[in-house]
Amino acid sequence: MSGPTILVVGPGKAAVDAAIEIRDQGAEAVLVIPRFPYPGLPEVLPGIDVLSEHELLRLDGGPGDFRAHVISSGNVTEVHCAAVVMAPEPLPPMPSGTAGVMTLHQACCEGIPHSVQQLVIFLGPEADRPSFVRAVDLAIKACALPAHPRVWLFSEEMQAYGADELLYADAQAAGVTFVRTNGPVTLNTDPLRIGAVDIPSEVPINILPDLLVTDGVTDSEALSRSGPAQLLEGTVGHVSMGPVATMREGVFLCSSYDGGALEGESRTGARAAAARAVTLALNPLTRSAAVVDRDKCSACLTCVRSCPFLAARPGDEGKAVIDSTLCQACGVCVGGCPSRALSLPEDGTMGPKAGLKEGLE
Ligand code: SF4
Numbered sequence: 001m002s003g004p005t006i007l008v009v010g011p012g013k014a015a016v017d018a019a020i021e022i023r024d025q026g027a028e029a030v031l032v033i034p035r036f037p038y039p040g041l042p043e044v045l046p047g048i049d050v051l052s053e054h055e056l057l058r059l060d061g062g063p064g065d066f067r068a069h070v071i072s073s074g075n076v077t078e079v080h081c082a083a084v085v086m087a088p089e090p091l092p093p094m095p096s097g098t099a100g101v102m103t104l105h106q107a108c109c110e111g112i113p114h115s116v117q118q119l120v121i122f123l124g125p126e127a128d129r130p131s132f133v134r135a136v137d138l139a140i141k142a143c144a145l146p147a148h149p150r151v152w153l154f155s156e157e158m159q160a161y162g163a164d165e166l167l168y169a170d171a172q173a174a175g176v177t178f179v180r181t182n183g184p185v186t187l188n189t190d191p192l193r194i195g196a197v198d199i200p201s202e203v204p205i206n207i208l209p210d211l212l213v214t215d216g217v218t219d220s221e222a223l224s225r226s227g228p229a230q231l232l233e234g235t236v237g238h239v240s241m242g243p244v245a246t247m248r249e250g251v252f253l254c255s256s257y258d259g260g261a262l263e264g265e266s267r268t269g270a271r272a273a274a275a276r277a278v279t280l281a282l283n284p285l286t287r288s289a290a291v292v293d294r295d296k297c298s299a300c301l302t303c304v305r306s307c308p309f310l311a312a313r314p315g316d317e318g319k320a321v322i323d324s325t326l327c328q329a330c331g332v333c334v335g336g337c338p339s340r341a342l343s344l345p346e347d348g349t350m351g352p353k354a355g356l357k358e359g360l361e
């Protein structure tokens with residue numbers, strides 16, 4: 001098969017449907033099936049490369065030239081692909097009483113259990129700045145655990161300055177997904193499920209953590225070490241994109257067969273995501289990218305904190321650099337730069353060539 005390669009990641013029927021659609025449209029599908037695939041997954045999928053018991057660890061590059069790092073038993077393989085279809089299906093909720101809840105202090109003293117697959121660290125409005133630093137440090141350590149858990153850090157405000165700023169950048173690089181909450185929250189019991197909305201895409205995200213670490217939560221009476229918890233509605237977060245988060249350009253999200261969608265709707269959604277991925281793979285876009293004027297940049301790193309796509313990071317002398325393969329030209333950093341050091345090309349057609357400009361890699 002000679003068509004473009006498209007990576008499909010997911011444990012269930014939606015991923016299989018998307019991979020079949022990609023194959024049928026003449027592209028090459030590589031299906032990454034994480035641990036715990038759904039029962040009844042076909043053993044043989046003709047014309048589809050299947051990587052069983054693999055996890056997507058990191059995704060570099062951009063549309064037409066993604067480099068996906070997938071891991072299995074500690075071995076990392078790089079897969080080049082033109083587009084990616086993510087077909088997440090929520091893990092089944094932990095049986096009542098088995099999900100863990102720890103305070104931040106406990107977690108820092110005792111460490112995160114190595115069996116944890118999905119970790120949420122939740123800082124309520126009463127959490128102080130030292131708690132934030134401890135939480136970020138804990139999140140980085142959790143990402144390095146052998147099981148490579150997904151780690152989410154919920155906080156009302158992501159405030160970090162000076163040396164803390166580098167810690168924040170390290171956490172993003174390690175794969176921590178930051179979620180900014182927009183107000184007071186309440187934690188309650190049964191089941192353990194936390195929701196957020198990715199603001200750029202308005203995609204709701206449900207996280208079913210097997211461990212919740214909390215600090216500074218106003219209403220924590222319902223929390224116990226053994227009791228599962230639920231973050232009640234009203235908590236809407238802005239998800240800063242993690243390395244494998246969706247809604248990056250060239251990354252398409254499939255609806256899950258879980259969550260109330262009818263089976264036919266889910267199949268249609270999977271095929272639609274596959275079709276969009278194939279279309280993009282065959283017609284890669286030329287994208288704009290933000291440009292830093294190093295003479296004006298004051299190294300405040302506001303753009304590093306605010307970029308939803310992790311395209312901005314500290315460079316020489318702390319001044320910002322923009323990764324043109326990640327920049328989506330959304331303009332968030334341009335509007336937020338206090339030194340007016342950032343701009344987008346006026347014609348909107350500059351691609352990776354923009355890297356020739358100073359301050360852009
Ligand atoms: S580009 Fe602007 S926002 Fe980014 S570090 Fe420089 S001065 Fe701060």
Ligand code: SF4
Pocket residue numbers: 289290306307308309310311312322326327328329330331332333334
């Ligand atoms: S324009 Fe700025 S905020 Fe938007 S993706 Fe590019 S670097 Fe990030």
